[in-house]
Amino acid sequence: MDRPISRRDFLDGVATAVTCAAVPSATVPAAHARTVPRARHAAARQERRHPARAQGLRGDTPDAVAVPHALRDGRFWRHAGTPEATGEHYDLVVVGAGISGVTAAYTWTRRHPGARVLVLENHDDIGGQARRNEFHPAGRAGPLVAHGGSGALYGPQAWSPEGRELLDDLGVVPGRGCDTGLYARLGMHEAVFCDRETFGADRLVVPRSRPAAEWVAELPVAERARQDLVMLFDDPPDWFPGLPDDHKKRLLAGLTYQGFLRDVCRAHPDVVRFCQTMPSATWAYGADALGALDAWALSGPFAYPGFAGLRLTPERSPYNSPRVAAGRAAGQADAYCFPEGNQALVRMMTARMVPGYAADASAEHVTTTAFDNAALDRPGNRVRVRLSSPVVLVRNDGPPESARGATVGYFDGARVRTVRADGVIMACWHGVIPYVVDELPAEQKEAMRRAVRLPVVHATAQLRHWRAWRDAGVHRVRFTGAYWVSAELAPPVSTGGYRCPAGPDEPVTAHLVHTPATPGTAPGDAAAAGRRALAGTPYAALEFGVREQLGRLLGPWGFDPARDIEGLTVNRWGHGHWCAYTRPWDAFHPGGPTPAHTARRRFGRVAMAGSDAVPGGDADAAVSAACRAVRDLENVR
Structure with a gap:
């Protein structure tokens, strides 16, 4: 766990970054020049020309946000001249x-x-939160390329005329080059990791296409919670009997998904805990903030159970958030292109x-x-x-x-x-x-x-290989309460001369997401509290968390974080995901x-x-x- 990772922090170390947070950016290189070797300056110049190659802390670094924060706090013009x-x-x-x-x-x-x-x-770098992360593992012809924020086109079939015109002008065909069946052919699935932070024990559960009763039996939850989960997935009742469709949807619009599970379904608290992070990687907040009506519109196999008994018509409701409405109209969500x-x-x-x-x-x-x-x-x-x-x-x-x-x-x-x-x-x-x-x-x-913008952190780790993922039978894992809410292998996208890793013996990148928004409050308040917590989290803690969590997930299948993580880039976005206009909040x-x-x-x-x-x-x-x-x-x- 303490072996060195091949990386370079944006300002060459957490202590330097913290110290320079309030220093004008032009003073940083001069001060830094007295403490680092000439080779490091050559690397810094190279990173300025090719920012995607820089590892360590990226995104909203102290250097990038010092001036905007000084403006906000009324300090900038006192010293700007x-x-x-x-x-x-x-x-x-x-x-x-x-x-x-x-x-x-x-x-x-x-x-x-x-x-x-x-x-x-x-x-x-250009792109805003659409960031490119690049790694150069030994033995691979060409770099490994990954995203550090905005990774896919959401519902491109329902894009605006301006959006579709731009894609056509650039020659972009949504989804072309993405081998969506690669991981399935290798027997790899989406899974959930019930972590000790939530349930007192770590356990990986892979639902695959098994009946709910079979995989739910493996969860480290109370027996009553198992019964409730099987009911919610397989045979939920009509919670609002006798009411017309639009009335049911209006009732859901007044609830969060957590409130729906707790107050309408009367589900066991372990069920609420199990479902809390279902929306986190996509929405940057949990089931305590996701609207129940949006959860219904997004529901499917192994996601947002409890709605089938309502027998709602498939038409989206005007109360759905615009993002959910667009995805539902498109008939799909993310399309990976690059x-x-x-x-x-x-x-x-x-x-x-x-x-x-x-x-x-x-x-x-x-x-x-x-x-x-x-x-x-x-x-x-x-x-x-x-x-x-x-x-x-x-x-x-x-x-x-x-x-x-x-x-x-x-x-x-x-x-x-x-x-x-x-x-x-x-x-x-x-x-x-x-x-x-x-x-x-x-x-x-x-x-x-x-x-309102919600904070989010994207970590990209370069791995020596992905045999442990294959042996565990997973390619994407949701955590129920650990620091990083999800971990997944890179989408298998090839384009032009770039070829994605196709076999588990090849180097690959894994993507992890942390959503700092504090649960239990309205999204705006949750975002502000999350940003404060994130601002006080040094890069070393983020790096250690990636190592520790991947070790817990994949250690039983031979994964050694000290040996198998060869590079790491953390993209920190204090004002990341747009907070959708949605009920019940707006x-x-x-x-x-x-x-x-x-x-x-x-x-x-x-x-x-x-x-x-x-x-x-x-x-x-x-x-x-x-x-x-x-x-x-x-x-x-």
């Missing part, structure tokens, strides 16, 4: 280089060829806008082509992407109703620099915009602050108006994008918001 103009002028400045921001820039350049566009991003997940979309768009960034911008070769981040901000390019440049001010040049341009200020690590633009698109999390666009109306600021849903309707209003030369503006937590929402923001600005040109 007077902004200095760069003299640069652009047709469009986009704040945020995630899916929505890059889509906005891409859409603008297609509609306005020759436009000068600047994209500003506070992280050290090993690196949705960052491939961002890279393809960027490669088509920025000369020299990529050797090949096609969907077939995006995973294996060479990328060079040094090309992103070359002065000669019409489209430039400036990384590690958090935006700190955006203002209209004059009254919003008559302004002909705007000024944008960003922190370059030493000072605030300003550029001018004919228009600005804010494609960042809405919660930060009130601190940047200070002149926004109070009503709009308040609506933006209601854009009384305005579905009739509206929603906070997003107010938050996304154009403010002079400043338009609002980002998935918070739609709202929705998937790539389609980000694309739709970007296209709407482009139209908003075009209306005032």
Whole structure:
């Protein structure tokens, strides 16, 4: 457990990262230079050119969030000094280089060829939470590629016209290249790990296609709980006898799934504990926050039992959350297209806008082509992407109703620099915009602050092989109460010259998810408490948790974490999953108006994008918001 892992922390160690959390980013390399060998600096330069290769702590690192947090806390401008103009002028400045921001820039350049566009991003890579993690195991021809956040397209059959048009333009065919039957052919299944944190003992249970009574008998729960679970899976009664379909759905809309199990089904407490983490990996919160109506819409084999006896019509209810409604309309959920997940979309768009960034911008070769981040901000390019440049001010040049341009200020690590633009698109999390666009109306600021984002942590471990997974007969495991709520082998996606690991003797990546939201409170409060807990968790604890939990899961089949984990990247997202508008938490849903309707209003030369503006937590929402923001600005040109 204590053997070294081949990795490098973003700031070369937890202690350094914590110390530098409040230090302006430009001071970090100079101070760091006195304490690390020259070889480490070469590695750091390489990581800046190829951020996907960096391991250790990624995502919302202290370096990435120090300036936004200083703005929030009212500390930034006391020390920032007077902004200095760069003299640069652009047709469009986009704040945020995630899916929505890059889509906005891409859409603008297609509609306005020759436009000068600047994209500003506070992280050290493009994509936002759509992150690429890359490993180079010995003996493999080419890297192992994995995602570090946004991994799949959700319900692409039900995407908006703008979303489908973008996929067609990029040549993306949802699901193409994913060998969905690989693990099944090897006798591997989804499973649940009843952990000692929940039930006092560790036990792996693999339902497969067995009758519920058979696999439930293996759970370390009370006998009454076993009886309740078999009933809920196999033959639940009609909990609301005599009521019409729409009335039943309205009743479910007023409950969480936990409340449904506890108060309607009167299930044993062990049943409630067993089901708590069922939604966690997807929704970033548990059964205590997931709406019962959404649980019904998502129910299926080995998921969200208890609804069959209600005999509800399959039509979705207007009370379902937009994400659930879209997935139900699509007839499927996730479609995996690329090993690196949705960052491939961002890279393809960027490669088509920025000369020299990529050797090949096609969907077939995006995973294996060479990328060079040094090309992103070359002065000669019409489209430039400036990384590690958090935006700190955006203002209209004059009254919003008559302004002909705007000024944008960003922190370059030493000072605030300003550029001018004919228009600005804010494609960042809405919660930060009130601190940047200070002149926004109070009503709009308040609506933006209601854009709740749930914290989530994605860990990607590079393994020597996956024989223990094969021998255990599992490829994806849900934990009932341990720190990491799920662990799964990488989706078997091949594309172009990239081939996914096809045999258990090959190196592979495993993906783990931790959802810090504190159970038992409304999602917004749960998210805030979870972020506080996450902020105090050092990387070393996250790394140890990955080793310890995989050891508990797979140790009986010969897995040794010290020997078999060869690399690790942890992507920490303090403001990660969008918190869906849903019952029972949001009384305005579905009739509206929603906070997003107010938050996304154009403010002079400043338009609002980002998935918070739609709202929705998937790539389609980000694309739709970007296209709407482009139209908003075009209306005032």
